[in-house]
Structures are given as C-alpha cells and as structure tokens.
Amino acid sequence: MPSSGGPFLIGGGREPEQVLPTHRPFVAACGGGPIALVMVDEGGGVDVERWTAALDGAAEVRPVVLAADRPIAGDDVAGVAGVYVVAGLTPLYAELLAGWALPAGVVYAGFSAGAAVAADRAIVGGWQDAQGGAVCPDEAGEDLDPVTVVPGLGLVDFAVDVHAAQWGTLGRLVHAVEAGLVVEGWALDEGALLVDGRVIGPGAAWHVTGHAPVRRVTELSA
Template sequence: MSSGAFLIGGGREPEQVLPAHRPFVAACAGGPIACLIADEGEGVDADRWRTTLVDAGADDEDVRVVVLSAQRAIADADVDGVAGIYVAGGLTPLYLEVLAGWRPPAGVPYAGFSAGAAVAAEQAVVGGWRSADGLPVCPEESGEDLDVVTVRSGLGLVPFAIDVHAAQWGTLGRLVHVVQEGLAREGWALDEGALLVDGEIHGTGAAWHVGPDGRVRRVGPS
C-alpha cells in the first residue's frame, strides 16, 4: 500500500477506527509517529489518539504527541526524524490555521483523520453549510462554525477536495456544491470508517467520488 496520504473519514467505534488506521501504522515501519492535535481551548484528549495508534499496531513509546493551538502553530522540529505524521480530528478551520504554510516532509507517510483528512487537500473544504446565495447544501450543524461554504489552500498532498463524515453528517451535498462551483476540480466524500489511499477505499466505510463533470458514484471498500 502507498507510503503517501492515508485519509480517514472519521469514526469512533473500534470496528471503524482500527481497520482504517492499521495500513498507516504499517507504512511507518515501526518508527516514531508525530501525532498532531489542535487544542480548541479546552485541552485535548491525547489518550484517545495515542490509544488509537497503539491499538492499530504502533509502539506506545513511538507515538510523539504534539499539541498545537491558535497560539502555537506547527514547527519543523515537531516532525523531525519521524517515520509518519498523523493529524487528528477536531475543528477543521483551526487545523488549517495551525498548519498554515507548512508542508509535510517528502516521503513521510501522512494520515489525516476527519479534519486532518480535509486539510490534506490542495483545495481544502474548511466548513460552511450554505451557498453564497444562502441556500443550504448540508446540515447547519455540519458547518464547523462557518456559515458560507469555505474552501482554502490546504497542504497539497492530494489534488482533489476531501469532505468527511459524509453519510453521518450529510456533507456529500457540500462537496457536490464545491465541485459544481469550480472551487475544486473533483473530490471525495468519506464516510466514517472509510480510508482513502491512492484512489481506493479501504476499511469498513464507503465513499462518494464527485467527478469533474459533477457526477457522483458510490465506492465501497476494496
């Protein structure tokens, strides 16, 4: 499997989470993993993310937790010498803020969970729930504290847009809107439990591909 970008649509249950994480941990070949978590102001549940990686096969001592915040953006030293980079979930606009202007080192496997997957894109779907003319494109509670659908420059690891929690949060409509409006050329909307690697879906969840022509096709796990 690829040593590049491992994009995970979310999920809480072990039967969703572990199959989606094991390929990334295996790609890290037993080396250290930088686990990047954004603090929204109320602290972070570092044990959740560490336990997920350990249960997926990483050694506990190899998981290096790095807490980022609006006051503490990422630094190159945070990922120095690591065999993999894992970007956790949370508020997508904050993750884009703390990672702004940074690029993962070439050749180092990257895994993004939920927000971490969204920001990996060349054009990142940051949030929002209605179009510029005020029409809803997804549930308001899926807007990530944003009103109008917002797309910004992401990490550029993949050339298509990513949306997450597709079936669970109703975000497929937002991604279709993004492509139809020309904000991204194409995109993938990932269900919880879905892992996207090299254009293939793995794990326990499905996904929807929105092509440049606006056509939508559902893709199950390989």
C-alpha cells in the first residue's frame, strides 16, 4: 500500500469548488488503491452517493457503515490504501472509533467530524466555558454544553475544529487552548484542507497557540 504525508484534514464544504480541491490530494495519495468510506448511521441512513462523489477519481470505494451499537472493526479496513471518515455527530464518531488504530501505511482523511477525531486530544463539541459563558454559537455544540475534549485517534498532536468561519467555532478552539484543554490547534473553514502544515483549497485555516496571536493561513498562490 502507498504511504504518504497526511493525515488529510478537511474543514467541511458542499460546493464543488470546496470539495474537489480538498479531496483530490488524498485520492492521489492513495495511489489507486481502495478507500474505506467510513460513515455513521445516526438513524436516518447514510448518503453513500455524496461521499463517493467527493472521492472523484478513486478506483474503488468501500462503504463502511457504523452505528451506535456497531463500532469500527479491524476487518472494515483490511487491504485498503486509504480511510476516509466523514461528517456527522462528532461525539458519536469519537465513541465508535475509540481504541482503533490506523494501520501502518494507510492514508487517512477526515472531513468535519472525521478531521476533529484525528487529534490526540479531540474537541468533540460544546459551546460553553466552565462558567456557562458562550464561546461559540450553541448550534455548534453537537448536543453538548461544556466544551468537551476526549481522546482521539492520535494522528496529529494538535486539536482540530471545523466549519470555523461558517459556524463560529474558532472561539471554541481559542477557549480550549486558553483553558488548557488542548495545547494548540487548527480551526478549519469549509473548503480548507490541512495536510503536512499546508493549507489547500479556497478556505482558510486558523492556527491557535497559547503564546502567539491567532494566525490565519490560506493557500499560497503559485
């Protein structure tokens, strides 16, 4: 199986100009090998067509459907070149992927929830600080009130928040760093791919540390 950089962390987005540039580098990194498309059925079914279309150019996509009583298993990703974990209720994704390790040599991509859970300390939701003050819109809380951090997949040593400009979640990441819940992190706009420290696509990424101002990073023009 091919090995490459990564993981490939995508902040969201539905428009073609957001989806294609943020997904094609991952598909290319898989070298034509099969990709496991990991989705969680939260009770309303899954949109296999949407996520397969996002992997434009992939030779083979293998849907893997998880559910509340069906976490990921090793056989789900046997023989694949890449694993693509998509969007949904982030706390549930974290629960169903808990304890799972990405096989050696397999390329990882995460979209929205899939990007958030890639961290060693994963921000899975919440919109309030310890005193009950708002740090982002409550609609971004993912059914949680306090900002909540849990063990993630450990693929990166920084936290990841998503839909930053669209959902106002940059404030949540800033709070998580200032409160010591995480050491540092990246908040990704829709249409932003973060891979190996580079930002690709039309969206921006926001780097947050405890010792420097928030830094907005965009894709550099050729």
